[in-house]
Amino acid sequence: MNPEAFRSPVFVKRATYIVQEIASLADAIDFLNEWPENRRDLIHEAALKACYDAYDGRKPVSAARNAFFGFAKRAAILEDATSAMQWLAACNSGSGKVQA
Numbered sequence: 001m002n003p004e005a006f007r008s009p010v011f012v013k014r015a016t017y018i019v020q021e022i023a024s025l026a027d028a029i030d031f032l033n034e035w036p037e038n039r040r041d042l043i044h045e046a047a048l049k050a051c052y053d054a055y056d057g058r059k060p061v062s063a064a065r066n067a068f069f070g071f072a073k074r075a076a077i078l079e080d081a082t083s084a085m086q087w088l089a090a091c092n093s094g095s096g097k098v099q100a
Contacts, residue, residue: 004055006065011079012072019079025055028068039075047071 002024009023012031022028032048050067053059072078 004061006061008081010065010069010072011081012077013079014077022068022072025051025061025064028064029055032068032071043071043074 004025006023006025006028009021010028011019011021014020020027020031022031028051029048032044032051035044047064047067047070050059051064054061054064069078
């Protein structure tokens with residue numbers, strides 16, 4: 001198992017109909033670094049610092065996940081994991097090939 005992986009992923013709304021799975025420190029760091037600068041606040045800063053600290057081994061990965069979860073909840077982008085998983089399961093039910 002990847003030591004940087006979250007025990008369970010966090011699902012966030014990236015846009016109206018786009019849900020992104022954040023499953024590791026790298027995912028969380030990328031997401032936080034891409035967050036619009038005009039929407040950044042102390043909670044964003046704390047979540048990003050927690051992720052970098054966990055990446056450097058100064059904090060447990062679970063602390064970084066909790067910080068990211070809190071950021072997503074405060075930013076109102078947290079998506080219910082059950083809903084996201086049902087949607088993903090429905091999307092993965094086909095072979096991915098175009099039917100002629």
